[in-house]
Amino acid sequence: MTIPPAVATARALIADLVSRGVRDAVLAPGSRSAPLAYALAEAADAGHLTLHVRIDERDAGFLALGLSKGAEGAPVAVVTTSGTAVANLHPAVLEANHAGLPLILLTADRPHELRGTGASQTTDQVGIFGSAVRYAVDVPAPVAPAGEDDAAAALRDLRSVAGRAVAAALGFRSGHPGPVHLNLAFRDPLAPSAPLPGLPARDADEGHPKPDAPLVVPAVHQHLGSPALPGDPERTVVVAGDDAGPEARQLAEAQGWPLFAEPSSGATGGPNAIAGYRMLLGADELAGGIEHVVVLGRPTLSRPVQRLLGRPSVAVTVVTPGAGPWPDAARNAAVVLPGLAPVWFEPAERPTTPFLERWQAAGASAAIVLDEATSDDAVLGGPTALSVARAVARVLGPADLLVVGSSNPVRDLELVLGLDGPGPAVLANRGLAGIDGTVSTAVGVALAAARRGLRTRALLGDLTFLHDVGGLLRGPDEPPVDLEIVVVNDDGGSIFATLEHGALAATGDAASATFERVFGTPHGANLAQLCAGYGVDHQLVKDVPTLRHALQAPSHGVQVIEVRVPRVDRLAEVHTLADRIRTGLG
Known part of the structure; x- marks a missing residue:
């Protein structure tokens, strides 16, 4: 043939x-x-x-x-x-x-x-x-x-x-x-004239073939004789952005530095991780003492962090391997390193300093406020977006992967991750931090993670879910996938309420109406009917205990758990929470 x-x-x-x-x-x-x-x-x-x-x-x-x-x-x-x-x-x-x-x-x-x-x-x-x-x-x-x-x-x-x-x-x-x-x-003909004989089947025990010409990744490091840094080494913090890896946490703990870790950094947890750090950065008595920041990964989540990185009085060291562009949106980096020498991970003579202790105390105080704000008693009148994020983080453990959507879900998760233990590993599309394609991304993560013995969940906002609702569509012959998607439905784009647009909307009825039309974008979509059309199970839960129970129950296939939360008071909630955290500093 x-x-x-x-x-x-x-x-x-x-x-x-x-x-x-x-x-x-x-x-x-x-x-x-x-x-x-x-x-x-x-x-x-x-x-x-x-x-x-x-x-x-x-x-x-x-x-x-x-x-x-x-x-x-x-x-x-x-x-x-x-x-x-x-x-x-x-x-x-x-x-x-x-x-x-x-x-x-x-x-x-x-x-x-x-x-x-x-x-x-x-x-x-x-x-x-x-x-x-x-x-x-x-x-x-x-x-x-x-x-x-x-x-x-x-x-x-x-x-x-x-x-x-x-x-x-x-x-x-x-x-x-x-x-x-x-x-x-390709030119015609585009199809074989008869069925192809087929390839010999791969024996499941033999493993996949190895590349014909394997290539080796060279180790790239700039070895410093000692961590000689700008400013006072005892007034240094570590910022761990998306995909920073555990190296960021190891560095902070070895040197005795506070750690500001985004949820998808892979560096969350540990004694130096500071709860509520983005709100604490608004307290001058704390943030004003920072003289140097070491950045790993891509920090994109927080405006307070970006303001810190842009302060002329703060020296910034960026650690970024490879030949790609380094993260420096504030254009303030003083040193850019392709890697860290082993000496950086050797414990410092004084791994605990008054500077670190002040930040740890502030983080512990913030954790108390966050715990109170998301407790079951605090949300008896109905769940809030922050309490939903905590419930999800609380029931998932080391055998779970959590895919989190951009906008508010990832920011809510940042505030509560670690309040109840280490929590799950977190993945997010933070390269451009867009909301598109997140359902499909979560399905792909679930398919691949299952081979590693991990279970995948997703935490998404309603607009993120609707933007890629077509990602639920899978043909009957496709590989099976287990995925629970928690949708925090506030009927619109509440992220904008927490930005300057929300403050402008509060100035009058006309401004409020404009905000609602072009930023709030309410949709009124019936998620249950959408899921039914795609053949996906849907459950509407009305309180946090029911959500925790739903996440702990066995499940198979793709399931959507919808939690409806209010959007109208989101800006006031953010300001109140920040004020409580800063007041708690004493």
């Missing part, structure tokens, strides 16, 4: 990507991408990879992003057809770029002779993702080889491109992983 060049090339490419460590591929249906679809189905049937099919390319992109997050940075392939299908990947590509996640984008395209002719579903896909990808190649449409030498040369060229793509996606040379783009032109 003669196999068309497009089909043969697609088979060879998928086989090569599998040999280089790709274990998951997400496919959106299309015609021009048919050769890749056949190759993926063949590889999946043989057990070489797991195939996920989604009808919406935007959901497919974020599903792949979640799979990579849940598998701790494994490369994941995404396949689309030509035209607008490619453009729909762009939000996920941008998030993967800023979060440093290795997506391999395989986009089908028309051959060069059909481009610019008005052919259906044909646009300029070359360079469509701009600087958001680490590597991009426009791969010409394959032709039938004239002989064995031509076939071998074409295969060698294809493998070279695939190898470079995977290396760039994983950041092997740069230390800066992220998405890559292979734009693959």
Whole structure:
């Protein structure tokens, strides 16, 4: 049987990507991408990879992003057809770029002779993702080889491109992983003339094949003879942003420095973690004593932290491995290091200082206020968003992963995480901190995390949920997934009430009406009916004890737990809580 060049090339490419460590591929249906679809189905049937099919390319992109997050940075392939299908990947590509996640984008395209002719579903896909990808190649449409030498040369060229793509996606040379783009032109015929013989099945006990040419990530560190820092070392704090890793906590505890850790930093907990730190930064008697900040990860969550990093009197050291841009939105970094030398993690002579003790006492005082504000007695009249976040954090443990949405949920979680113990590991789309694609991301995380024996939940706001409600759509043949999604429904965008827009809205009826229309954006959506349409279980809970019970009960499949909370008093609640925390400093 003669196999068309497009089909043969697609088979060879998928086989090569599998040999280089790709274990998951997400496919959106299309015609021009048919050769890749056949190759993926063949590889999946043989057990070489797991195939996920989604009808919406935007959901497919974020599903792949979640799979990579849940598998701790494994490369994941995404396949689309030509035209607008490619453009729909762009939000996920941008998030993967800023979060440093290795997506391999395989986009089908028309051959060069059909481009610019008005052919259906044909646009300029070359360079469509701009600087958001680490590597991009426009791969010409394959032709039938004239002989064995031509076939071998074409295969060698294809493998070279695939190898470079995977290396760039994983950041092997740069230390800066992220998405890559292979734009693959295919000519008709796009399907085999007869069923393909199929690949030999992979023995479940033999493990996946190893890459043909493994690449080694070099260790990148700048070894300082000693932690010689600007300012007074005893007046230093550690800021752990998204994906900082446990190194941030280890550093703070070794040096005796207060730790300001975002929920998705991977560095929360421990004796130096300061509860309610973003509200405590409003107290001059505390914040005014900071002379130096060491930043790890990407801090994007808190305006008080950004103001701290921008203070001219504060020296900032940023630790950021790899060749990517370093986080310095305030443009105030004095030192940028690619890594930390072991001496930084050796305990200081005075790991406990009066400066640290003041911050620890303030954090303990803030924790008392937060505990009182979220206790069952405090929310007898109905749950608040903050009490919902605490209930979720309280019942989840080390065997759980929590995907948290942007806007208020992640900020609420920041205030309560750690009040009842270590809590779960937290993942979030903080590369660009957008709300789009979060349901699909959570599904991808759940699929990948289950292989590691972890259970996944998600905590989302109502707008975040509605923005990606299509992520609930899964065909009957897709791999099963267990995921509980807690939706905090305040019928709109309460995050804006906590910003300057909320203060302006309080100045009069006209301003309030404008706020409600263009920022509050009430929707009145019936989440139960939406879930029913997608075949997903839905439960409306009306109080915090019922929520805790629902989360502790066994569950299977995708389930949505809705908790309705008020939005009208959100700004006043934030101000009152901050005032109570600062008053408690004495």
